[in-house]
């Protein structure tokens with residue numbers, strides 16, 4: 001089914017079919033049926049990237065169909081995109097088509113929006129961006145009331161800011177997040193909220209400490225810090241770590257440290273294979289970890305990280321790829337059983353499945 005228009009009547013059916021497929025795939029490891037977290041059936045995507053297709057001197061938004069990468073198809077609306085994205089899309093296109101400078105050699109447009117009503121539009125070009133581009137982009141920014149960012153090879157032109165501010169209400173409390181363009185942010189805000197709520201509930205209140213790997217901008221870390229005595233979180237991306245540091249400050253959290261380390265590096269650090277200068281201010285032995293949270297990229301946990309994680313009494317494993325999570329489960333199920341199993345419908349009407357597992361030592 002094309003992503004830009006969907007038949008919402010099918011929503012519940014597609015969700016239940018997805019849950020059935022997932023339960024079958026995990027049957028080897030659990031008899032539990034997944035707890036289901038539905039998405040709004042439309043307007044759920046907070047970020048999207050469109051190809052810009054030029055025909056007869058007019059620019060259009062376009063997308064590629066899976067497996068057909070020769071010619072994209074032109075779209076006018078994007079129903080699964082947020083309402084704010086859909087309001088901004090025609091305005092941006094109209095401005096682009098009435099300005100030669102904004103239109104020429106534009107090849108992609110990215111929209112990053114938030115549940116809190118913030119937005120950032122990135123225009124990506126096959127040309128060097130000069131003062132005339134800046135003038136026209138500033139005029140567009142003024143008209144839209146949201147920032148424009150220009151990108152070209154080796155060039156990033158920030159006119160106002162390169163981030164949005166998200167606000168999420170979790171269990172009656174509001175959390176604020178800086179989300180920087182180009183760094184990882186959860187694509188479906190409603191599902192993001194459900195995942196954080198579920199993770200808090202699965203962890204409960206603890207007198208021990210939490211370790212988190214792949215923490216991004218502190219999306220889970222900040223609300224979860226209230227469930228633990230102390231938290232140590234790590235992440236590979238410098239931009240995300242910097243956002244996380246700001247997010248800790250702005251949310252007034254004082255029991256949480258974030259360090260820029262890959263999961264592989266952290267595994268070496270905790271096993272004392274080698275020291276890391278980036279950890280010099282942290283005394284790993286002072287932590288009394290009993291829970292580890294992992295939310296890895298599609299590749300899942302590498303072998304060493306998986307073995308390190310298996311030493312924890314409780315593992316909270318969020319995954320965007322059941323295939324690699326199942327692969328990791330072959331190892332983790334030797335020592336742990338699944339106590340909670342959740343399906344978060346991150347991308348309705350697609351095969352994509354986001355899962356949450358709470359694994360407890362047998």
Ligand SMILES: C[S@@+](CC[C@H](N)C(=O)[O-])C[C@H]1O[C@@H](n2cnc3c(N)ncnc32)[C@H](O)[C@@H]1O
Nearest residue numbers: 184214215216219235236237262263295296297
């Ligand atoms: C699926 S995202 C999850 C981020 C965060 N939990 C969230 O909810 O926004 C995966 C994160 O892992 C980071 N990452 C990728 N490879 C990594 C590695 N080898 N070690 C540590 N972090 C890594 C990415 O930069 C990204 O922020």
